[in-house]
Amino acid sequence: MAERVSDIGELGLIHRIGSLLERDGCRSPQVSIGIGDDAASFLPRAGCELLITCDSMVENRHFLPAFIESFDRGRRAMTSNISDIGAMGGTPLYGLVSLGLPADALVLDIEALYRGFLHELNPFHASIVGGNLTRSGDGMFIDITLVGEVAQGKAVRRSGARPGDAVLVTGFPGRAAAGLQLLLQAARDGRSAGHPLVDAYKTPSHRARAGIALAATGYATAMTDTSDGFPGDLGHLCEASGVGAEIVRERIPCDGAIRAAAAALGRDPYAFILGESDDYELIITCDPRRVQSLQSVSSACAVPLTEVGKITAEQGMHVVLPDGRKVPLGAAGFDHFRP
């Protein structure tokens, strides 16, 4: 019979996770005390600021266990945190993982979850240095805190966009939203859903490598990731900067896969692109004269970076349609509490 968390208990699970991390995880010479004490301890590097972020994923709210298996859940949860550090221009260093688990959770699933975390952390030689296990009511929650570093004074905020700045976006926003709809459609039809867009939903890519390189140029005036969807996070950036934005709809990158999926689902592709989507792309603003420099830096990271509009002094966001009409763009970012 498959082993459950209740069979091995909290200490048993801690030991199991500890050996997995020792075997498959990275170690940092800066960490003097890791898992297994009251707190972890590390020596910060001189000349660096530290970045710290946390993000939770709750079962049935941020992931549907029937659709996303444990390894992918782990990748996805860690990716959202790496994306936050990368969106400041920072490099991930140390993670702490707090899990709320039902007592009947399978030990194998928890181990797969940690392998998912490491899959995303190892390329940065980042490590898991602590955490907490507790029993949850119904369903699992995963809360990750991630520490990163950035050269002193080089962190890029949301609040630096200025009127006249160009607005750029990496990759193809909306892929995850289209993938989720394909997944739900396939489930309704009783089919399995192997599709690049479905993968974009299950295991989205962060753009931290590009974020680090773009921040290092010193040309980005503001940067944020699109974890609340392109318009939601553009809205946060505009609000923090006290500006507005005008986006030219036809300039927003719309890849063939999104067009094909939209056609198959009978939807407008811009419902995905300009809606809520768990993509973890980056929105960047800069002086228009710096656009080409930033594009070549991003291109060196194999990440497309497209100019899609400009920052306006007038607050509020607008989209310019192909016929020249200018329509308001709602910052309809995802709200966890509104009905």
Next chain:
Amino acid sequence: MAERVSDIGELGLIHRIGSLLERDGCRSPQVSIGIGDDAASFLPRAGCELLITCDSMVENRHFLPAFIESFDRGRRAMTSNISDIGAMGGTPLYGLVSLGLPADALVLDIEALYRGFLHELNPFHASIVGGNLTRSGDGMFIDITLVGEVAQGKAVRRSGARPGDAVLVTGFPGRAAAGLQLLLQAARDGRSAGHPLVDAYKTPSHRARAGIALAATGYATAMTDTSDGFPGDLGHLCEASGVGAEIVRERIPCDGAIRAAAAALGRDPYAFILGESDDYELIITCDPRRVQSLQSVSSACAVPLTEVGKITAEQGMHVVLPDGRKVPLGAAGFDHFRP
């Protein structure tokens, strides 16, 4: 009608919490970016190691909402994290708070929760620099990450205890366990439960001030807090150090309140003292010649520090009873998953 989280939405709640923190919280000149960006940013102080810990509280598991109101819940959750930093000899600096909330949570309660966090952080001039809000399934979870600092090389681990070392403990372990039983008894009898031991359960005190002072002496060979109960955490310390311990039962401080509560409840006071109890006292080991020095340092922090036994080369824990018999002491620390 009392405002609910669903009435003001996620962004509304973030703004509400933001103004509360601005009004009632501390600000650090080391923090360059706080709440409202992808990540917070701070400059570490030269010559210091950073400590980081996280701890969760789950409704109906770690607190019964009928018994512990929001302000006290906030104090309690933050205290457990401050205790972890203090048990390494560190000073709390920055907190991140991740909340899982049902949509019908009252805004007033969330604000009270944050006032509870600040009540514990403000004495250290520590601040909340980030966090996350999400909707939870049933009931609330509170997950706090706390960053602290300690002079380089001065962090006290669990793993340094040596055979022959004295074992010391602060305060009066077991008070919280006795308080919880009084609270449950009063609830069964339909009475309200105002009692110092009930307060010890609802809003336990951490010993971080004493922990910082004791670590600074350099005399403590190992230190940990008693969040899993005295025998549970003594067990963790012994395991990490590869040693055992012999505790003299009559030396363990047992205050009059615990004796009186035990008599009223028809229980053995040592069931509280040597059982699971959410007290956040400190267990410290040191060379027997350093006991008096540590006691005067602790006394200067107004914290009693009592020598209760010694570390043994032979593994396993034992209690010496008044009649001279030596009985095994189970490390029956709290296990979240065992039935």
